[in-house]
Structure formats: structure tokens, C-alpha cells
């Protein structure tokens with residue numbers, strides 16, 4: 001039996017979140033031959049093989065189709081896979097690994113606020129120095145595409161593997177393109193983000209490889225994985241609220257739906273007036289107030305582990321793309 005392979009970050013900042021995410025979705029990863037083994041399994045789902053790789057390797061293997069699913073940052077996907085959408089499907093943003101790829105220049109460049117200002121500087125730099133302004137980055141492809149979109153041609157890229165933010169002070173580049181999350185590193189290096197210089201807002205994504213072997217068995221495994229993830233996601237976006245009161249009718253439920261984003265997994269109230277509602281977490285108190293205002297004596301609220309629905313929107317997206 002050919003395995004269904006899911007690539008999961010083995011190290012770095014996405015690792016822990018990725019494992020936690022799968023575990024919460026009911027897909028507990030196991031490394032049966034010790035922590036240094038780079039192939040693992042999912043407890044209770046023998047048809048899945050887990051490949052533990054670095055975030056950048058995951059992007060490469062998705063492009064090559066040697067894994068079916070992978071978790072990695074959108075920045076790595078967009079940077080390392082030309083025409084990424086032809087090779088992979090970004091099925092689902094995962095809510096962690098947030099970071100932004102930005103153009104940053106020395107704070108001392110007070111005249112540079114926008115990409116248009118940067119274009120002026122690039123032209124002037126070329127005339128004054130008889131050389132092109134240097135941009136240090138490891139995001140070579142993202143930088144080229146973004147600068148081209150802004151009509152900037154007078155620059156050249158200096159490839160940087162690490163400590164990119166130090167390049168301007170070290171004199172190896174005039175400006176940089178790099179990833180930032182808190183902004184601490186940029187500030188520490190006396191750099192500032194160009195106002196319209198945000199190239200990409202990235203986060204970890206569940207990504208499918210178009211080029212993987214998508215036979216019937218693989219599709220069935222994908223359906224199972226995505227069913228669990230969708231059920232977990234739905235559960236995480238709601239609290240369950242239960243109540244019972246006479247005055248509850250369809251008009252009241254319609255109002256609750258419109259005002260609070262409520263869903264009714266089992267339809268309207270039962271004959272005895274029992275009602276189950278799924279409510280966005282930040283609307284729980286407002287909805288409880290609303291229900292009591294209409295005669296509910298008590299409203300009980302609890303968390304949900306999974307909400308399995310008939311629809312599987314993640315799988316539908318995959319099927320439509322393959």
C-alpha cells in the first residue's frame with residue numbers, strides 16, 4: 001500500500017504549533033523509533049506516514065509532489081515555488097507562524113517613506129555612485145516581483161543567508177527585504193519598514209501538492225484528515241449554548257443568527273422548548289443577555305471538541321483543485 005505522506009516541521013518555530021494543531025484535530029503524531037527518527041505515524045491512522053522536515057524543505061517537497069500534504073509558511077511557498085498556485089493548493093491558514101515580509105531601509109533615510117520614494121533614491125544612487133543600490137535578502141523571487149511591480153529597476157540583490165538586518169550597518173547592502181514579526185530586530189538595527197513595502201503577510205498553512213499521487217486511496221485519506229481538521233476548526237470557532245424557554249420561536253432564532261452570528265446545529269427548539277445554539281466566543285455574553293431578556297431562565301455554555309458536519313469544505317476545495 002502506498003502511503004499518504006504529510007510533511008510536518010521537525011524543528012524551528014513552526015514545529016510545536018504544528019504538532020499541537022494536528023493533535024487537537026485528533027491526529028496525534030508519533031515518532032515510533034525515537035525522537036531522532038524523521039519518519040513518523042499518526043496514532044490510529046496507519047495509512048498516513050509523517051515526514052519530519054524543515055519548513056523550507058517542506059515547501060520544496062510540496063512543489064516536487066513527494067508529499068501529499070505539508071504544513072509550512074506561505075512566505076516559503078511563494079518564494080521557493082515559481083507560479084506556486086500551479087503546483088500547490090493552500091487549503092487552510094492555521095492561525096500561527098504569523099510574520100510579514102517587508103522592505104526595510106535605514107531610519108536615517110528620512111526622505112524615504114514609500115516605494116515611490118525608494119525608486120527616486122535608487123535612481124539617484126545609480127547616478128551618484130555609478131553602481132546600483134544593494135538589497136540584502138533571502139527572498140530573492142519575492143523581492144524581484146515586488147520591485148518590478150513598483151517599477152524599480154536600479155537595484156541589485158545581495159543574497160543573504162542570515163542576520164540580514166545587519167547588512168546595511170555592515171556596509172554590504174543599502175536596504176533589506178526580510179521577515180518580521182515583533183519588529184524588534186528591525187528596530188535594533190535602526191531600520192524602518194517602507195509604508196507600502198509590505199510584500200506578504202504570511203502564516204503557517206496546510207498545503208496540498210498537486211503533483212502527488214492522488215489515487216482513490218489517497219483522496220480517501222485526505223478526506224478523513226480534512227474532515228477532522230474542519231470539525232476541529234468549526235468547534236474552535238464556537239461555544240455551545242443551551243437553554244429552554246417558551247417564548248423561543250423562529251423569529252427570535254433568526255434575530256440571534258443575524259445579530260450574533262449564531263448557528264443552530266439541530267434546528268429550532270424542540271417541542272419542549274430546548275434549544276442548542278453555536279455562538280462565536282466573543283458573542284457569548286451578549287447572546288446570553290439577549291436570551292434571558294426574552295424569557296430564558298438559564299443559559300448554559302460550554303466548549304466544543306469537534307463539530308462534524310456533512311459538508312467538508314476543505315476537501316471540496318482540494319477536489320476542485322486536483
Ligand SMILES: Nc1ncnc2c1ncn2[C@@H]1O[C@H](COP(=O)(O)OP(=O)(O)OP(=O)(O)O)[C@@H](O)[C@H]1O
Nearest residue numbers: 011012013054055056073075097098099179181202
Ligand atoms: N519571526 C520570524 N522569523 C522568521 N520566520 C518566522 C517568524 N515568525 C514566523 N516565521 C515563519 O516560520 C517559517 C520558517 O521557519 P524556520 O525558521 O523554522 O524554517 P527554516 O527557515 O526552514 O529553517 P532554518 O531557519 O533552520 O533554516 C517561515 O514560514 C516564517 O514565515
Ligand SMILES: O=P(O)(O)OC[C@H]1O[C@H](OP(=O)(O)OP(=O)(O)O)[C@H](O)[C@@H]1O
Nearest residue numbers: 162163165179180181182183184185186
Ligand atoms: O520581528 P522579530 O520578532 O524581531 O523577528 C524577526 C527575526 O526573526 C527571524 O530570525 P531568527 O531568529 O529565526 O533567525 P534566522 O535568521 O536564523 O532564522 C527573522 O529572520 C528575523 O531576523
Ligand SMILES: [Mg+2]
Nearest residue numbers: 012013055162
Ligand atoms: Mg529561520
